[in-house]
Amino acid sequence: MQQLPDGSGIPAGCPAHGNTPLYGPAFGSDPEGTYATLRSRGPSAPVDIAPGVEVELVTSYDAALYILQNPASFVRDSRRWNALNEGRVPEDSPALPMMGYRPNALFSDGAAHARLRQAVTDSLATVNELQLVRQTQQSADYLIGQFSGVPQGQAELMADYAQPLPLLVFSDLFGCPPEIGDRVIAGISGIFDGTPNADQVLGGALGELIALKRRNPGSDLTTRLMEHSARLTDEEVLHQLVTLLSGGTAPLTAAIGTSTALYLAEEWQTGLPVEDAVSQALWNYAPIANYAAHYPTHDVELGDRTIRANDPIVISFAAANTDPRLTAHREQLSGKAHLAFGAGPHACPAKDPAFMIAVAAVETLLNRLPDVEVRVPFKDLNWAPTPWSRTLVNLPIRFTPQSVAPKPAEYTRPSAQRAVAPSHPGTPAPAARSQAKGGLFSRFLAWTRGE
Template identity: 60%
Template sequence: MQQQPDGNGPPPGCPAHGRVPLYTEGFGIDPDGYYDHLRRFGASAPVEMAPDVEAELVTSYPAALHILQNPATFVRDARRWRALGEGRVPADSPALPMMAHRPNALFSDGADHARLRQAVTDSLATVDPHRLSRHVEQVADYLIGQFSGRPGGRADLVVDYAQQLPLLVFSNLFGCPADIGDRIVFGISGIFEGVDAERANQVLGQALHELVALKRKSPGDDVTSHLLRHPADLGDEEMVNQLVTLLSGGTAPLMSLISTGTALILGDDKYSGTQLLVEDAVQEVLWRYAPIANYAVHYPVRDVELDGRVLEADQPVVISFAAANTDLSLAEGSWSVRGRAHLAFGAGPHVCPAKEPAHLIGAAAIERLLNRLTDITLAVGFQELTWQPSPWSRTLTALPVRFTPLSPPVRRAPSSQQSSGPTGGSGGGATASGQSRPAKTTRWSSFLKWLTGA
C-alpha cells in the first residue's frame, strides 16, 4: 500500500507533487527541509535524482541500515536497472556517471564483489598511517605556503586548500609520476568543476591506463602496485575502474569533510574557547553534513514492502546518508557520545574500505591548517555560507577566510627519508604517448619540486 504524505505539501520551491526532484536549486539551499518533507512518506519516498531518473530515497536510519546489511535482497549491480534497460533514462543524463554499472567493487555483488573488494582492502592495508600523516602535513604546508603570504590575508579554503589537498595526497598514495599525476589532478578537478568535463574524463582515463601500464612494468611501494600484485589478478580495465572509484570517491568527500569541518570550528560558537577538538568537528560533519549525502544505489531482487511503501524490483533505491544520520528517531546526544555509528561511510559489505585513511587525512588537514594560521577567521558568518546544488553530495561552494599574512618560510631540501615515496617520473610537458599535458594543472609536479627543494 502506498502511503501519502500529510501536511502542507512539498517544501518551498519544489515543483513536483509526485516525485520530489533533488537536482533543483531549492534542494541545494535547504536539503534538510526537503528531507523533513520526504519523511512524511515513511521510511522512503519517491524522488528524481535527475530529470527522468526516478528512484526511491531511504530517509530512515533503521531502514537504511537494514538495506545496507542485506545484500541478498538489495543488490548493487546497476545492470538490473529496469528503466535504463528499457531506454527510459536519457542517454546524456548527468546521473549516469554516478549510477551506471562499472566493473568494480562498488557495482558488484557476491563472488565478484568479494574478489574485487579483497584486492582493494588488502592494498589499502599496506598504507602506513604514520607515513600518511607526515605526507598530509607536507601537502598542507605546501598549500598553505601558496596562499598564506598574500597581501590582505584572504583565501577561499575550498579552492586553495580543501579541493587540492586530497588530490595531492592520493597522487602520492597511488604512486603517480609527475606527468601522470598532473593529468589525474586535471581530470578529477575538471569532472568535479563541470568545466569541459568530457575532455577531463578522457584525460583521466588515459592517465590511469598509463599509470597501470607503468606499474606493471615498474612496480613500487604504492596502492596501485599492490593492487596489481594482488592474487585477485585484476585486468587492466578492472584496475582502471577500481582506481576511478578510489580516486574520485575519495577526493570529493574529503574536500567536503575538510572544508565543512574547518567552517564549523571557525564559525560555530560552541567550538570557541571550549575543550571541543578537531575530532569533535569531524564527527559532527559526518553526522550532520554527510559529505556523500545520497548514494549507495541498490536494486531489490523482488518487490519489497518497507514501512507501507513498495520498493519495486530492479528499480533504484538510493540511501540518504544525510537524512538517515539526522533521523529524529536516533537518541539525542553529542557527536562524540554517538561515536562512529553514523552512516557517512556506509555499512555492511559495501562499507567504505578507506574510511580510516579518510578520517586520518581529514583530521590531520584541519589540524595543520589551524596550527599554521592561528588567527584565521571566517570572512562571513557560518549561516551565510552556500552549498553546491547537488543531490549526491553536501559541499560548500566557497569558504572565505581572513588571517594575518605569513612570511614565506625558508625551504631546505628534505632528507631522503622525508622525501621518500612513490613520486618518480619527470615533470616535463609531454606524456608517455607524446601528447601534450593539459596546461591548466601542474599542481602535482609543482608540489614534487617544492618537496625536494628543486
C-alpha cells in the first residue's frame, strides 16, 4: 500500500458525523471555512461533491502536487469509477457531466493522452500572442460599447462582459462563421446554465464547423487540430474542441471577474499592475476550485485514511493554493507555483494564453472606463454555490457614461494610478443603431465590419 505525503501535520479526524457537502448555499457562502474544517481531518477528507456522490477531496498542497505529478499511480480515466460501475451514482447527478468519461485528453492516460495532448499543444503553439491580445481587446471594446453609453452609468460586469468575452475570443480563434459561432456560444453557455439539450446544440454546431473546415481549411485552431500529424478523427477533434471551450471559457470568466473586483477594491494597493490582480485571483480564488478526479491504480493512504483503488480522488485547487503550510512561505515561491492551472502531465496547455486574455480584458476595461468602480465592497460580493468553480454571481459597476463608442484602437496599458474621468451627467445616450440580425457572434462580426 502506498503512503502519500501528509501535508497537514494534523491527525485525521473521524468523519462519523457524515460527509461535508461541497455544494449549496452554506458552502457557497463560506468555502474557505469548509476547507479549513476539512484540513483539520488531514490531507484529505470524504465529501459529497453532489447529492449521493462521495469523493475524497485533497486539501493539502503537497499531497495534491504529488497526485498530479504521478500518473502511473493516479489515472484520469473515469471508466474505472467504482461507484459509477456499481450503479451507486444517480443517473441525473450533476457530477456526471463533470466527471463522466469523454474521449479527450483530459480523461485519457498514457499513449492515448500523449497523442491527443500533443495535437492540442502544438495547435495552441501556433497562436500569435500579439494577435490574441488584439482579438481580446477588440471583443472587449465591442462589449463595453454595448453598455458604456447607458445614461445611468451602471452595468453588471459578469453577464455583460466577463461571460461573453471569452466566448467571442474562442469563436474567433476556432474560425467560426457567424451562424455557427452563434450556436457554439448558445451551446456552451447553455451547458453551464443547465439549459436542456445545450450539449446537443454545441455538438451539432461543432460538427458543422468540422465539416466546413474539411471542405475549406483556414488559419484557425480547428483546422490546425484537423491537420495535425496525430491524424485525429472528426469525433476526436470535436471532443478536443469541447474541452478547450469548457475548460477555457468558464474559468476565464471567473478570472476576469475576480481580477477586476480585486483591482477595483478599496483594499488594492495603488501602483500594482493588473498582472498582480490576476495572479492573486489565481492564487486565492482558483477559478477551477475542485476538479481533476484521479483514480488510484491500487489502494493508497492519505494521512490516516485508506483510499481504495478506483475510488475518485478530487483535487481542491482552491484549498491547496491557500494551504496554511504553503502560505506561510509563499513569498519564497515562484508566482506561478499555484495550482490554478493544475500540474503534471494534465496541466492546462493554454495557461499562458489564458493569463494574457485575462490581463488584456481587465486592462481594456480600465482604459475604456477610467473611473469605473464596483458598487459593492469585495467582501460582500456573492459567489456561485458550486463545487467546481469559484466565480462571482454578479459584479455591479458604475462609471461615467460615454457618448461615443470608439472602434478598436492600438493596445495601450493603463497607468498604475487610475485616472478619474470628469463627470458628465448630462451626456446623452448614443444614437440607436440598426441591430444586426443573429446572435452575439453575428452582431460582433457585423460590428467589426462597421455595419
